Amino acid sequence: MPRLNVRQPNRLEKQGVTTENTVKRYVVLDTETTGMPVTDGHRIIEIGCVELLGRRLTGRHFHVYLNPDREIDEGAIAVHGITNEYVADKPRFREVADEFYEFIKGAQLIIHNAAFDVGFINNEFALLGQSERADVSDYCSVLDTLMMARERHPGQRNSLDALCKRYGVDNSNRELHGALLDSEILADVYLAMTGGQTNLSLAGDGADGDGSGRQQATPIRRLDPARPRTRVIRASEEELAAHMARLAVIEKSAGGPSLWAQLEKSPE
DSSP states (O other): OOOOOBOOOOHHHHTTBOTTSSBOEEEEEEEEESSSOGGGTOOEEEEEEEEEETTEEEEEEEEEEOOOSSOOOHHHHHHHOOOHHHHTTSOOHHHHHHHHHHHHTTSEEEETTHHHHHHHHHHHHHHTTOGGGSOGGGTOEEEEHHHHHHHHSTTSOOSHHHHHHHHTOOOTTOSSOOHHHHHHHHHHHHHHHTTTOOOOOOTTTSSSTTSSSOOOOOOOOOOOTTSOOOOOOOOOHHHHHHHHHHHHHHHHHHTSOOHHHHHHHSOO
């Protein structure tokens, strides 16, 4: 897989101006997929993009649901709510590939955990045999807001939801993941991150219970030896699939393996 060329914006670009003194065009992008990883044959089922010129939303957007020609994982459905029945009559990627390419070509893409989405986009073009489009970084520059957030807020949670809370961006409509809604929210987050705001809300963002930075003392509770035997309830196949899909979302937002996944892989 080609190495992803991701960089941070310079001072002028943060103001929406290029070094040629022209207004810069950004496309804020998100995807939803049948599952992960892409190397297991998973496909894109939704693409959502919104356009920024300089630092203004233009109202132009690209949004499409896609028939992936494969089943959507049950766990993925639990995350984004897109069902096999819903996408059955939707276009294939090949039917929208040209329009999508023209929309993003030459723009700076703003993506949260860009490697995930770009990997899937590259794969879709590669499956069509369009090698000239199978590396997004050949015709777009890519700005990863997850990398930017990690530099600005090291050691803190930097998921999209966490950034919304930190920068005061309303995400109350985000009950399920959706590509267009997430791209609109990410556009607001990006503008807030690069707009010089300093009134940050860190409540509930760290590991400490009261947000004060102090560890809270917890009294030790001794167990009664005569207590009833604990009943063990094992997860169903559907619950396990939903659990794995939730881990996939966490890992996408975090840009790396979750602690849970690492513990599951560790030897006993």
